[in-house]
Amino acid sequence: MAQNVLDDFLVKLQLTSTKTIDIKFPGGGGSKSATDITGVEMFSPDCEGCRAVRIVYKKKSWRLAAAEVVNGPDGELPERWEDTPHQPTWELPRAFQSPHAALAVNSAMSSFSQSTADAIVQDMMAGLDAAPSASPIPQADPGKKRFGLKKEAKPATPPPKPAAKSSAPARRPEFPKDGESVSENGRRFVTRQMPEHGFHIYSSLPEFQTLWVSRLLPEGRRPTASSIQVAESALMASAFLQPEFRAADGNALVIFARPNAFYFAGYKKGEPALWLKCPSAGGTTAMRNAIKKTLGVGEDLVDSVLNDSLVDPRPALEPFARPVLAQLELSLAYLTSKHGLKFDHALMIGLGAGAEHWSAFAEDALRLKLIAPDPFDGLVIDKNVKADCAADYLVALGAAIAGAEVSS
């Protein structure tokens, strides 16, 4: 069942220069319902354009109404404050013109990890250390009156340099409320409490990137952004509608095989319990390269080698899988010891081909089955949707699922 839990739309009516009235409209931002939402993965390094999916809650089930690679916005994700003046607007194809859009951003300046509150606060204090600050954001004064209304003020100047570089004593930021987006030192942060006491999962993105992305989809045209997530955050939510995930009541260990890396995600009753990027192995791209190099096959034959039994790819695959399985073992141990979760199988999503070999390795090493479901499992796929490269749409799908705030 879908729920609309998006916040109210806030309008500030300025009566005098000092007196304003806040007027809340229910279901603000045009987000009357999150039963029809488009998820978009933006600035993916392995894709020209943006992968987008549209999911619609209809007849008590989530349907995949569209899945395509669409043209990206005119411009690159800014890497500095100076780049933000170029603010394009973006319109999605008709098939994706749902009321809301959840945007998942791939950014080298983003972060997504689990940590303690103190560490997160330290990260907030460090702020935009990596992002060079420059001129003020060239934008309309957000506090300027428009028909007597004052929009919620946005930072008109770049945030101050990190406290560590200033002579003034550092201000310790308040730890944000659960799920509340806050701006600190030029970065946007949001955290979620994890089942393990004292631990939080958090994501952050530079403020200027968040603002830039938030203004891509213009007001008054479908869709408008109701959610901005970092790609890893969206990826983690992509398993939510999987039948295996639901059957286990949200207790699952999922391996996300991505072109650049493998990620381990643990869930306890649907809440994030573990997020770990495999540190010592590449992603599926590196794996395929290893197969090509070891077996001497071309790109077009890699899938055949992984799926068919004519050539055994395991000698090429095993050195690559070993560190992944080692991390998998650690993850299992963590979930068992800290959360009391025991698994006889794990989900491996996004692999594309060769799942049975991975499962055989895992069973040999850990006595754990690896199940590789289709990423679109759990969705009713409309006839006109081509779902042959479902693994590519994991991030977009996860963004949509998280943005819809699906409950079950």
Add this chain to the structure above:
Amino acid sequence: MNSSSLHLNLLKPNERLSSSPVRLRVMLPVGTLLACIGLLVWWGVVFTQLMMVKTQSNAIQEELDAKSKEHAEVIKQRDLARELKLQLEQLEYYKAGVRSIANPLAKLAEVVPLRVQLRELSVRPPAPQVLLPPNVKIPLFGPTENVETQKLAIAGLTTKETPVVSLMESLGSGFETLVTHDRKINSFRQDNAEAEGRKLLSFEVEYTMPERRFAK
């Protein structure tokens, strides 16, 4: 179980934009402005109508004042006209009540016997009528009664009784317009005057004249 626990949304609520073509942020002040303008126009219309009504009211009041004066004048004139009409009517009554006694008096000379000398022939006025009764400010223009009875007194000298009787008999017929049969001998006595060597008799007979009617 809700995917909101996996939703790490970096977008702030106030940054969310509406996909509806009708933008509350724009439409609300525009609507308010239009409502204000509408109210202003409505107020203007009402004010204009009020002013028009006031102007009309003033004009009507002025006209009413003028008409009141004219009306009072008309009432006065009508009263005057009615008064004059009454006066005319009264005069008509008087005119109708005119008694012509010239011919009977001329004829009287023919019936007076030889032995009768008329010394006085007078029509006595009726008793004066009250023309200013109590509670009446303006004196009445005419008599309050439309019938007036007068007396004709005939006084003279005679030698003896017979000529007087003869005169009274003569007046009994042919003089209906002058006297009625109602008569009264007021006096009959010896007078100091003499004629033909003997004392004369003086007499006075009072006749009731026919009623004088003030009517059309």
